[in-house]
Amino acid sequence: MENSSLFFNFNLTMFVNIGSYRYPAFVFCLLLFAMIVSANLVIILVISQQRTLHEPMYFFIVCLSINSLYGSAGFFPRFLMDLLSDTHLISHSACYIQIYVIYTYACNELTILSVMAYDRYVAICQPLHYHTKMTLKTVSKLAAFAWLCSAIFNITLTSLTAKLPLCGNKIHKVFCAMWNISKLSCVRTVINNIVGLLLVGTTVFIVVFYVFYTYIRIILVCRRSSSEFKGKALQSCLPHTVTFLIYSITGFSDVALSRVNIEQLNPYVAVILSLEFVVIPPLLNPVVYGLKLPEIRKHISKMLSW
Template identity: 80%
Template structure:
């Protein structure tokens, strides 16, 4: 009974449907992982080395890049190994660890983006008080909130999931997901559902509502300002808006498919939709901020070897 209610391994069944595509998929995902690591490290190094970029907005961008590295490290190594393996078994501790890392990554992304929205709100709506409000102490508190709150909430969810007796060990996905494990339970999951709903409301809908509120206030302020001021606000707020929209869409896709019987859906559609929120934001965020924010873009261009050579020629 102990072995059946608490299996030592979980079987990720969706890999069977990838079949002969696994080798091209491995090469593509390996290159993608390398690009994520490289691009986010460049953003972190540029901001950390340039004293002119030691401001709250850029500090939160570093937090976003660190989170991208954290989430990618929790997903890609195991996923790449499974692509080349004939058996797709993952141990119980490894599965729950992967769930914790991927879901805290998801929650961190939302809280960091919310904190960045607050920073932009103060900068645009209260520019004269920006430096008095966004002090180093305040920035540290906001960053601590962005990291600690999701960790505490996810620990609670994990505790409720780990204690469930399970009637099966088959997870119809390419990575461990909390709801997929909960659905294997032999007993009622009402408490898990209630707590999950509360956590989703706290970490998804409240940040969404707050970001929409702050940008509504920013738009109202910009309506009364000059074209030059509007262009400057647009330049600094656009990357954050794009990042938030990308993450909201990809996160919604994962939540939506988790409520369906995945075995009845097209396996390739399931794999693509379930991978979006762990792949697309870490790939696009560094490019969005690196290309859209002129200060970061300028310092990145200085690092390019051909740019250096052109300076030497002149």
């Protein structure tokens, strides 16, 4: 058994598969990063500058955009450097920081989407009580709760992972991930697995169950309502539904990828599947909300026409 003290860095081995495509890949990913930053900044600026958009739903959309910028900042700069580098070593401290940022981004996305489901539920199922329930104080508490839960969960999981004695340093991914590091452990990771499954499983189960519950209630209310009401409800819920589905599919793909032998996959397919979780939601979320919500679309059009 190799001594874990021999490994001062982790080696991100999946970059080896890119080879001569590194320069086109760098340009493409740099453009993607620029598009993500630009699109989310536009959403944040439009909502923050327009008083008519100072409502709970739009506040949570801003939270999603801020989270997208946060997650992208934790992934892209290091990733772009690695694309141009001949060596793909990352220190333990930098690796665990990247894990914390990417995993909190993932958890924040999930918790914010669950809070947004509650907002839509109150707006459609209890419209007369909406402004008394969704006050500025309540909205602030919900947003703080979403971010705080993610921080606590990931501090716990990252700390447990960082304490593992390691007998290797090769991570078969383009960024650091807890499961990949756990597989390098010299000892059994029963406690880590149990804590991880309890925290992640409980969080995911509660959020997914609650989102489905709110939408079942919304559908039941819409069935008894007029066609005009149904149209307005669909218009306000559709962006959230699309965003939640995008996040769920990309999140499931990332979890599934971590459980299979990546070396048996086509290297380019493996790289693309590794990237989609940290690229697709931050890129598509502002597009979905910018195109589907008429108030945001109208103000973006005005901004672009100046």
